[in-house]
Amino acid sequence: MTRLTVVQEIMSANDRLAAQNQALLDTHKVLGLNIMAAPGSGKTSTILRTIAAVSPTLRLGVVEGDTAPVTIDADKIIAAGIPAIQVNTGGACHLDAVMLANVLPQLKLDALDLLIVENVGNLICPAAFTLGTHLNVVIASVPEGDDKPYKYPTIYRGIDALILNKIDLLPYIEFDTAYFQQGIQILNPNVSFFPVSCKTGEGLDAWAAWLSTRVSIHRHQEGHR
């Protein structure tokens, strides 16, 4: 058996389980959102800002993926009054559909409209594993540099929204927004783009409005199935 065959079988098994995760979410009319980003781009800060913007109108739950057993991020979500479950990958570099399937039964899905999954901080590996979420989002950040779409192209393909965080730092950092957007345009011309600052709050209303609309559309679709 070649290495490629083994990898294909693992990926196929992951995709099957991801489909089951999505069916479970659909049964409970929960929209699933997978957030991927490099370490330190502001995933948890964005989730906290999203909670502040859409809760309690939308009922949220969060799954926190961490490569180490520290609960720094999960604690912040719980402190914001939102149910959060940590998945400690035990050193692994991404979440997969098995890990999400293992924790979904711990969430009261009937009491949720939106489940946000914070993936492990990594711009490469999470792109290779579907989870069963309905939406995939990448958070880039200004200090990471304007060349990231060119250097890590895979993760930007097929995502539904791209958040560019830390725009409050634009005065202090050389960042060519046009060059960044040109890179995205090549990879994913239809992606919804949200420049934001989780520090100042700028731009987060547009993101929250887009997300709320997507939750409404999903709930409506599931209600008519």
Added chain:
Amino acid sequence: MTRLTVVQEIMSANDRLAAQNQALLDTHKVLGLNIMAAPGSGKTSTILRTIAAVSPTLRLGVVEGDTAPVTIDADKIIAAGIPAIQVNTGGACHLDAVMLANVLPQLKLDALDLLIVENVGNLICPAAFTLGTHLNVVIASVPEGDDKPYKYPTIYRGIDALILNKIDLLPYIEFDTAYFQQGIQILNPNVSFFPVSCKTGEGLDAWAAWLSTRVSIHRHQEGHR
């Protein structure tokens, strides 16, 4: 054969090849340096600053690890007058000893004192694969946040030096240096620590002096073997 056994065999084969890489570098009295970091922490900027500080006193070569076939970083190194070879991992999330072994014959090792290997931007996977370099260095950056040692502990263990880049942004970002250093202290109490700014140049003399000393010590040791 269990998954664990397969993984152990791969790791063991990697370590054997890494030892061969190090023996080859030793034969030519070249010190090998592996730089690991998250995307956008300033790996290439640090290498360019290092070139400016130690070249031509030290003769440098660079291996650029990239997950995509873009040569943005390698082009910058070559523009600085230093031989650079790109390793395109084809989407893979780390360099390994095989990849380094494949490109070492393309470098004129007898004409080098120091070989810098820029790993793929990733705080998780590169820590699992030895390359055969003599020194392993992590570059953290202020915008990534002060909690990274707690969240990505593995990569900080066993490294020889830690660079904290982008200290010029400290006035604009909440970053508790004592909390960051406390996290490092737990994982790696003897690591050499260099706060720097590749933008202003602050702190880079100390880093260049430490590196030059390590090159001298290595050359002296190899000369007496």
